[in-house]
Amino acid sequence: MKTLTIGDYQRLGGLPGLEARYIEGHITEAERYFAHTKQGALLTQKQIRNLLLALVNRETLKTVPRSIEELEHIVLADHVGEVKPLQQVVQDCLDYLQQREVIRKRIDPDTRNELWLLDHDYLCAGVLEAERRANRWLALAEAGGRAFDEAGSHLLKKWRTLLSPWQQLVLVMQRLLGRFRYGTLRAYVLWGLLRFMPYILVPVLVNYGWYQWSAREQAFQILWKIGVSEGGEPTPFELDAVWTLAISNETVRFRFLEQALANPENAKRFSRCAGIATRAIVGLDPSRREKVFKEFILP
Missing domain, CATH: 1.10.10.10 (Winged helix-like DNA-binding domain superfamily/Winged helix DNA-binding domain)
Structure with a gap:
């Protein structure tokens, strides 16, 4: 032995x-x-x-x-x-x-x-x-459900009793294989979906932050290219920048306008091509024109 x-x-x-x-x-x-x-x-x-x-x-x-x-x-x-x-x-x-x-x-x-x-x-x-070992996932869910109910109104304790995303996925697989039924645990398992929120929100926030940063960078690059000439007609270099602004998405256009009005130096550069740059930002969209007026002109 x-x-x-x-x-x-x-x-x-x-x-x-x-x-x-x-x-x-x-x-x-x-x-x-x-x-x-x-x-x-x-x-x-x-x-x-x-x-x-x-x-x-x-x-x-x-x-x-x-x-x-x-x-x-x-x-x-x-x-x-x-x-x-x-x-x-x-x-x-x-x-x-x-x-x-x-x-x-x-x-x-x-x-x-x-x-x-x-x-x-x-x-x-x-x-x-x-x-219990043969039905460990059912036992795990039942134990979590009891702890969830016993936590009462204590939100942090309730959160800690929720099954992890990995455990939730395993339960789904067990359910598909016919080895597990939610039954009275359905409400508890549905609350457990909240555990997925951090895994969803973090990528969304990171993507949103990257999108906003990228828009600001594009707007800065466009602003840097205009207002170079002291007077007269815009140069081909500036017209190319304005065209880039016109075909950019709305976020880039408004980030451009924010930076153009952020300080006197930028405003001076913007004023040299204000006419065509404004048309590039607003286009033919009345709602966009109204938004620019309310958010950038009135304040």
Whole structure:
């Protein structure tokens, strides 16, 4: 037997992890055993786990006696198709787990019928932990939902209980694969979408900042090219700059006007080509003309 080190113990999740590992090992071995020895109908790990769960009282952590009929009904509840072939497999699985001392049977003193139960109450915790690990995303969502409700009106605590974007994406994948249903957790999961906001807002703000900076730079380059000549007609160099201004977007045009009126020196340069530059900014759009008048002339 391999020596259990402290590192192994911690990696497995402590005592609950060891208990779950013990149950998981028997579930896996049972599935493999029937896969190699039986032909036709087989039980899945989920069905074997449900069989063991049926023998557990979640509140008292004590084993619950069940008849073979009850166990067959629980294990085969979601089975589609003929169940009769699987009924014998359920019995064989019970016998197999009994040989491994995971479960045992006893005779009901009143009915004289056979009842099945876990070999000991201490196995209940391992069965429940094995279920939690098998459905860890559901367990994670349920734990988060409880913490969210318990946080009350404390917004920071509520925020901390929300699932991370990565966890949300995993839940979506589990939902698409049919392994998870939102159910009563739907509202909590929807609140969790707020966790995506920083990942959306940061790129948006960065892009917006870059866009505004780029517009200012373009406007500065255009302003630098005009007003070079002291008088007379605009030079081809200045006309080219004005044409660039005319075909630029509205943000560049207004950033140009802001910089042109920002200080006396810029205003002097702008005044030398004010006529054609203003037409390039306003164009034939009355609403743009009104906006320029309200934002730049009236103040």
